[in-house]
Amino acid sequence: MQFMETLSTPLVSLPIQANPEAPTVKSDNQNRPVLSLIDQKLFTASTLSPFSSLEYARKVFDEIPEPNLYMWNTLIRAYSWSPEPSESVKIFLRMLCESPYFPNKFTFPFLIKAATKLSRLGVGQVFHGLVVKSSFGDDVFILNSLIHFYASCGDLDFAYRVFVRIGEKDVVSWNSMISRFVQGGCFDKALELFKEMEAENVKPNAVTKVGVLSACTKMKDLEFGRWVRSYIEQKGIKMDLTLSNAMLDMYAKCGSVEDAKKLFDEMEEKDIVSWTTMIDGYAKLGEYDLGAMDVGEWNHENIKKQRMKLNCHLTTSLIDMYSKCVEELQLICSTEGMKLRSSPMLLLLPMYYACACSHSGLVEEGRMFFNQMEPVYGVVPGVKHYACMVDILGRAGLLEEAVEFIEKMPITPSASVWGALLGACKIHENVELAEQACSRLLELEPENDKALVLLSNIYAKTEKWDNVSELKKRMRVSGLQKERGWSSMEVNGTLHKFLAADNSHPLSKEIYSKLEEIVAKLKSSGHVTNKSLLLQLVDEEDMKEQGLNLHGEKLAIAFGLISTSPSQLIRIVKNLRVCGDCHTVAKLISKLYNREILLRDRYRFHHFSGGNCSCMDYWCRWEELVLKNSTQTS
Missing domain, CATH: 1.25.40 (Serine Threonine Protein Phosphatase 5, Tetratricopeptide repeat)
Known part of the structure; x- marks a missing residue:
């Protein structure tokens, strides 16, 4: 507080000197220039070396009889980077009082940096005033520092005012303002500024792209993010690991795991962030109606093959991905050597186990994990629990x-x-x-x-x-509308989407022909459509049956049978919960056609194989129907 008082009073009224000359070396000491050079080198080494000690550097500085402006700036710079940025301001005040020098254009960026670390708006404003009075108001390096300072203090408006006043903005100017808009939550402003940058013909670099991609990620603007990717390729900007991870994060959080996986496969270098981003993207597919547990498992296998060490974020993502199935969750916890009671990150594991238990009908297990949360794990149950x-x-x-x-x-x-x-x-x-x-x-x-x-x-x-x-x-x-159900399937990189009774697909004729074949096989095997599952008032019995037979997931399965090889897994995504009849039909098709079907609905994964489903039919109460069908088809 004392240095603030000192700063607020005498500093503003200090006389302004325009770039004064360095004092003349005394002629009676011919060795002084040599000694000054030795002092300067020794001081620089002790101040800026990676192994430097500020305490030692300060002692060296105090022993120098007449430190020049370079030495004052070096000490101010060193303290601005240190955990004690206030010392920079104190050294600056001492320089004004003890030396004949006035700060130059190299002094102010370090002072502004110190004010930024101190988060003191008033201090930085004083320095800003001195910059203007010292005729350094056009120095782009100083102005870029001021943009960073004002934005860090929460004054984005003034940061932008400084930015606008820069006559010839360099790429750092644009990057500073774009990144500050992103960090301040003004994502649309960040994207607008990037477009202005383009119009001004300023060549963006990788830092610019990371900032723009961050804005796209926050706004979930996938199309603009894709345009950025295209722009990077057109301009020949090098995709380093940081930029690739930023783009990967944008794709994953915007819900396009297809784009994310394609980029991931193309990346020559991957780190823990890359893998975590991909797994986290697959783990959160439920939010974007996408589903690929097999790809998630592929990621997990690759992690093990590369012997990557699991950190808490990566492990949590794996647990989140497997949390829909209690058996798989138990397996991942045991194979990765996770100890429920010893690992700090597994504080959330009781909740994941409870969620898995809810999908598997394990009431006692779920009740046990819930009751153990506070006494055993020290976690107070929240509303999600x-x-x-x-x-x-x-x-x-x-x-x-x-x-x-x-x-x-x-x-x-x-x-x-x-x-x-x-x-x-x-x-x-x-x-x-x-x-x-x-x-x-x-x-x-x-x-x-x-x-x-x-x-x-x-x-x-x-x-x-x-x-x-x-x-x-x-x-x-x-004004509320019911969300319309759809099912989708990706074949050879193309996404095919099916609504109920949809006939817009180019292979619609072949799909319906295959569906007729399926219905005939199901009937001959004894399957009887449960018409009570049709949630519409339809009088005619045959219309009820037809309505159920034309559900989007059935059309998707039929398309899968005609468009994939017999050994290929049929992967389908549905935006709503799969209906009971479609669930039963998928089980029977997996047996009659000897095909594996992976269906991801809004709530969980269903893996159909050999007439059974991985959910063990607990997802809904169809016990009577299952028992009836199993009797008829055995």
Whole structure:
């Protein structure tokens, strides 16, 4: 505080000298120039060497009788980089008082850097004023430092004002402002500035691209990100590891794992960031409706082949990826040598285990992990953990216990908690409780269209068609729309998308012909379509069956059978939950056609093989249908 008081009073009123000459060397000491040169070299080595000691450098400096401006600047610079940037300001004040020198253009950037590290707006503003008075207001290096200073202090507007006043901006000027806009959350401004940079014919470098890609990532602007990639290739900008990782991160977070994987395969050099980004992208596919557990497993295998050491971020990403299946989660934890009680990063593992348990019907295991969180792992359960526990109880049909669990929660139930209960009500067709859960959910999220759609489906399953009509009317009035279901499949790098009863595909004729063959084989094997699964009011029985047979996932499977080799895995992604009839049909097709099918719906992976599914049919209550079909097809 003392140096601040000193700074705020005398510094502003100091006389301004325009580049004074260095003092004349005394003629009575002919050895002085030689000694000065030795002092300067010794001081520089002790100050700026990687093995330097500022304490020693300060002692050397204090022994120099008449340090020149270079020495003052060197000491100011060294302290501006040190953990004690305030010493830079003190040295500066001492220079003004004890020497005949006034700061030059090399002094101010270090002083501004010190003010930046101190995060003191007033200090930097004083230096800015001195810069202007000293006729250095046009020095681009100093102005770039001021941009960094003002932005770091949270004053983006003034940083931009400094930027605009730069007559001839260099690439550092543009990079400083672009990166500061990104860090300040002004992503659209960052992209606009990049376009201005292009118009000014300033050649961007890799730093520029990293900043622009960061903006694209935050805005989830995939198209602009792809344009940046194209621009980099056209301009011949070298794709170093940092830039490649930034682009990889942009693709993954914008939801295009296809682009990410293509870039990843092209990268000559990969580090832990590259691998973590890819795995994290696959782990979060549920947010973007994409699915590729096999590619995720491929990544995991490559990590093991290259003997890469798993850090906490990479391990967490692997756990997140495998968390939909408790068996795979247990396997990854055991094979990678993770100890539940000893590893700090596995503080989140009980939650992942609980989520996996909810998808596998392991109620007791889920209950055990939840109850162990605080006493064993020292983690106080949060709202996500409570929602997970409600999901476990609800899926198992323990609805009364789920309600009691919610009532006893020590924290206010969130929308995710009521959403878990509502989902369980759909599985077990509990209309009354579903209405209560939906009402509580809408109190928290009035625009949650998925809650109304889910309640409408529950009404449809229980054939309460008047209620369905009322809900649809309510959604129309409020402007809410039901998300339309689709299924997609990638073949030879091309994504094929199918809606229900879709006939827009170029191979539509062949697809429907294959679908007719499938339906005929299913009937001959004893399969009977469960028409109660059609959540629409359709009177004619044959129309009900046709409606189910034309679901997007069935069209995608038919396309997969005609477009891939017999040994190739059929990979399908669905944006909503797979319906019960499609789930049963996929199992039967995997047996009748001896094909493996990987279907990723909104909630989990389903791996169909030999007439079985990896989810063990626990995802929904189809036990009666499964038992009936297994009897008829055995």
